[in-house]
Amino acid sequence: MRYQNTYITLDPRLYHRQPPTPLKDPTPGHFNQQVADQLGFSNDDELMARWVEIIGGIYVPEGFEPLAMAYAGHQFGQWAGQLGDGRGLLMAQVLDDNDQLQDLHLKGIGLTPYSRMGDGRAVLRSTIREYLCGHAFRGLGVRASNALGFVVSETPVRRERMEAGAALMRVADSHIRLGHVEWITSYAPELLGEFTDYMIDTYYPECREQDQPIAAFLQAVVKRTARMIADWQLIGFAHGVMNTDNLSITGSTLDFGPFGFMERFNPGWINNHSDHTGRYAYQNQPAIGHWNLNVWLPHFMHLEGVTRETLAECLAPYEASFMQHYQQGLCRKLGIPHSSESLSLAFEFMTFVEDNTLDYTNSFRALLAVVASSNHPFETILLNTMQAELSAEALLIWQDWSSRYLDYLAQLARSTEQVVDDLKGNNPVYVLRNDMAQRAITAAEQGQFDEVARLYELLTSPYKVQDIATDLDTTPPAPDAPQMPISCSS
Known part of the structure; x- marks a missing residue:
């Protein structure tokens, strides 16, 4: 090495x-x-x-x-x-x-x-x-x-x-957290300049070419953090403990503790059993990212030339960066280009999945069967399973939305192959569901690691239907079963 x-x-x-x-x-x-x-x-x-x-x-x-x-x-x-x-x-x-x-x-x-x-x-x-x-x-x-x-x-x-x-x-790619800067300004403030130089030179060297390298660095961290959290929302991931000491300066997910992947879609889902107020619920993650950065940025006012106005300008792109990445990603998950009309259709879909507590991952993947069912038998099973859960009224709403979705695709003049490629490339078949992890843990505690190895292989290519998968790998909990929170003890 x-x-x-x-x-x-x-x-x-x-x-x-x-x-x-x-x-x-x-x-x-x-x-x-x-x-x-x-x-x-x-x-x-x-x-x-x-x-x-x-x-x-x-x-x-x-x-x-x-x-x-x-x-x-x-x-x-x-x-x-x-x-x-x-x-x-x-x-x-x-x-x-x-x-x-x-x-x-x-x-x-x-x-x-x-x-x-x-x-x-x-x-x-x-x-x-x-x-x-x-x-x-x-x-x-x-x-x-x-x-x-x-x-x-x-x-x-x-x-x-x-x-x-x-x-x-x-x-x-780094273990430097927002909390490193908080420690320095609290216990060794004279090190802030040296440490900031290290962060820039090591992780953001392109910022040295800017007129204000420190401001460029801070804004880059803001944008990367926004993009990271948008990625979480798109795959239905809840971190569970978004403390400032658990967020990396590189916008790379760190510290997998009481995390979880969304199954039955519930934006208010709390996956950390210690989070009694729901601070780190799935739907709150974008706002908490902003809160953490807002706490972090003022520490740099100890450096010459960094003012409140500077920091406000650095934080300002957070919302736009998050929304742009999230909205573009959401449209890709439906195989449609980013536009106001596309977003309206996408948010209708999300609302429908939420209102009927459908499985987040399976619902997106089932769109392949809506577009080209004859070539996607696995996704057709997902779609049929989803429809079987719907009430008569909900089924009519679904049929109306599906019809308008197909009409919209026809208006866009996108080939079926293009749409299918987008759907396959942006909607995984497999995520690490809680029961999947628990089955691997139970076997490992008995000295058997074959299930860990199988899940490792399965999750290597999560966008492909695989022979090594079992029905349990894509089966959500029952509609009325609560998604269990995860303990912090580790």
């Missing part, structure tokens, strides 16, 4: 250097060959032979320089003070096969000075959920952290019950 450990060159107040605390007798969970190839990890025979020891914290390869980052943050809208890597270490930074910097971050590997009341460990269930979700995002084409692999061990970890300790090597 091509190491480029730059974070460790920063002021030592920003981190604590330490080795991992090994797990007891780690054994393989799953290894991500895609990520290994991307990093150049697979080109090193010793790394490949010892990957379980590396992720288990037993072996630290030459070139790794482990450290725990300090950061702070607002959690559920309240200032939480100093936080930091309480159970993870930034092990190394490397250039991948696209010459892009990637962080190798080992999660679940023992106590650090930032552990607070935690034990520094992770359990198998949360590790599997994060591993599969990062991989699912890659298949969906949405920017996010991924993972090189995970291990399970004989280290006991107490949560609601005693569980097996696990560790995961997370790979992300």
Whole structure:
């Protein structure tokens, strides 16, 4: 691998250097060959032979320089003070096969000075959920952290019950969070200029060419964050814990905790059982992204030349960036060009899916059967299943909308092949449903990782109907069954 450990060159107040605390007798969970190839990890025979020891914290390869980052943050809208890597270490930074910097971050590997009341460990269930979700995002084409692999061990970890300790090597384009800047301005404000230069030079070098590099950097973060959240909304993803310490400066999804993919469409869905007020409900995510950035930006007023007017100009593009990306994406999901007429038709469809609590993913994919049923038997089954749930009145509404949709496609003079390509390329067949993840976890807790491996293969190509799939992979919960919230304990 091509190491480029730059974070460790920063002021030592920003981190604590330490080795991992090994797990007891780690054994393989799953290894991500895609990520290994991307990093150049697979080109090193010793790394490949010892990957379980590396992720288990037993072996630290030459070139790794482990450290725990300090950061702070607002959690559920309240200032939480100093936080930091309480159970993870930034092990190394490397250039991948696209010459892009990637962080190798080992999660679940023992106590650090930032552990607070935690034990520094992770359990198998949360590790599997994060591993599969990062991989699912890659298949969906949405920017996010991924993972090189995970291990399970004989280290006991107490949560609601005693569980097996696990560790995961997370790979992300950055682990710098909005909360890093919050920590600096609270505890070491004299470092803000140096740290801002590092963020620009490392992650946004194109901003150096602008007349006001800092303002250009801040606006770029705003736009990337807006686009990230628009991507979440389009795939029906709820992050669950959008604290400022869980949002990356690169607009790449980070920290898969109590996340979930929408099944029965309910915009008010709360997927985090600790979110008692619904702050991080699916429909609130765009507004919370804006709130987090509005909290983050004023810290840069400590820098010369950055005024309130500057920050207002930086934040201003957020709404337009989000709406443009979301609306264009929504139209692509219907195979139609972005226009006011297209949006009207798209929002009618969304309202219908919501009013009848239909499955979000399946409903979009079923449009293939509306357009060309003879060539899409799987989608025809989805469509028939959907229609069977409708009341007589709702079925008439659906038939009217479908007729107008087909008429609109005919007016656009788009070929069936063009529409089908758009529908297939923008509407996945498979997302990581909660029951899918739970079945993999249940089997893994009994020492069987075949289901993890199957889901890994399935989610590698989520836009294609696959033979390895089961009916359960596309079956939503019953219409009257609540979508269960996920625990934060991990």
